[in-house]
Amino acid sequence: MRVFLSAVYLFLYAPIALVVVFSFNAGRSATQMTGFSLQWYGKALSNVFLTDALKTSLIVAFTSAALAAVFGTMAAMGMERLGPRLRAVFDGMLAAAIVVPGVVIGIATLVALAGLFGVINPVLAELSSTAPQFQMGYLSLIAAHGLFSMALVAMIVKARIASLSRDIVEASYDLYAPPFATFFQIVLPQLRPSILAGFLMSFTFSFDDFIIAFFVAGAKTTLPMYVFASIRRGVTPEINAIATMVLVASLILIALAWLLMRERKPHAA
Amino acid sequence: MAPEAISDLEFRHLTKRYGEVEAVSGIDLSVPKGAFLAILGPSGCGKTTCLRMIGGFEQPTEGEVRIAGQVVNGIPAYQRPVNMVFQHYALFPHMNVAENVGYGLRQMRPRLPSTEIDRRVGEALEMVRLGSFAKRRTHEMSGGQQQRVALARAIVNRPKILLLDEPLAALDKKLRGDMQLELLQLQRELGITFVLVTHDQEEALSMADLVCVMSAGRISQLGTPQEVYDHPTDLFVADFVGKTNRIPVTVDGGVLRLADGRALPGASALHGSAIAALRPEAIRIARAGDGLPGTVTHRIFLGSFAEYAVAVPGIGDILVTTDRRGATEADLIAPGEAVCLTYDPAAVLVFPQ
Ligand SMILES: Nc1ncnc2c1ncn2[C@@H]1O[C@H](COP(=O)(O)OP(=O)(O)OP(=O)(O)O)[C@@H](O)[C@H]1O
């Protein structure tokens, strides 16, 4: 049993470890370690195509995560007021949205946006010949990632709302704070860690996503798309360096999110 | 209307239904300004529902709630001049003690100057003897201390009425006693009307000026603690407020008769089957004499007094409590001894069955 378990972990982590190790290789080879060097990190960071892709990824990840944090929280708050029946339906739909395969989300978003642009663009062209035309790019990337992330944030925030005691909200009303003031002074501070956790997870998801981005990116290239494209020309230590940087950034963000979600001091019931 | 006739709190035919369940059934109540009212009753009788209608967390289905003479139906909690001490304290976990206590003052419009807020928060904390705890996080405090923070957070706003929903239920017996005294002192100092919900009859009797005994959504009796204890209006109140021996009797021409035909000292204007109620402390127990003969089956020693269970043939078990004042070791009666019970016939209350 123990051997079996060790084997599973070996298969899981050995490839990742290799990527990290070879990113520090002095030579070109991705199979033979010839010495230690940071040169591939320098190469990677001075590659214009790569920094461009990185910039796209960061913009999309930040914007979609921010939108998801706002609207996901609003959705979670709204669901709190639903009746039990309707709530079960929405709960189910939320969970379903998270397990829908990326391919499906990608195709669905592509088809929906293409359809939408097909309607809007001719109208815009009609209005003025210089009006900008909608096309796949930042907008579609942010929309597709934001939609998925919104469900993620809603799930996380909803769990926190459920554990929030109704008492402290009533205590706030009792102490002359109307609903609006109560939301900002009592509810929001209680939800802040979970909203931030949702934001970080959304950011990580968007930053790492390849499948959905592949469908809706249009002329834009995100970092995972760039990596995929360059791998066709062979695995280089430069790719390993990029992967290692992405890995470390993701781990840090996820660890932060995890800390935020569990850092809840138990207070006397 | 004379000014003293205006009460701080009034219910007029107040009813609350939750779907099929009628939690409060058309009750009328008037509490004079500055009084200490205890709402007492068994679980589920509607005590909390009454309190929540005063606080504005529930709206009445029928009838009205008046605060200082004004109908407050439909007015939300945040516009009512009352404050509540919640059973589980409901302190804001992300604020320290002083921030918790100052919360109500910070919501006031027009805004109060911050020096005024600080001063009043300091005063309130002194009042509940937490002067040195201002910067403490609330989860770093004991239950009794959190309770005091909740109290300070309410009284600092000088409400017309202070609502307390079983505020002492979670505290141990000793601390509860201390807090009862403190609450009482606070109420006398502030002159605010207090409404305390409890299912602890001792607490209600020892603290309140006015006790409202509720049962199944209705008021069974409203009166001073003495009235409620000495002259309960029905068997439910007699049973719920203090301990009572219930003796089934038949009333025949004013005379109480036991099932076996013997006469029981006491009198009643009723006719037919009835229940005679007799407080355990109204009965004297002696090793010999005239009266109801019986045998001690149990003795519970309670420090300052002792409680006996006495098997009386033809009646059953009768509970007797005796004061130990002036009693010697030899006066304590052991289980198995034959005894004789006597009482003042005027102490017997007879209720229809
Ligand atoms: N929100 C609600 N929805 C439905 N029924 C309720 C609700 N709140 C209270 N009830 C019902 O109304 C009745 C009175 O409840 P209430 O909480 O006032 O009792 P209580 O006297 O405070 O009891 P306890 O001593 O157990 O706190 C109960 O039968 C209860 O089940």
Ligand SMILES: [Mg+2]
């Ligand atoms: Mg209650």
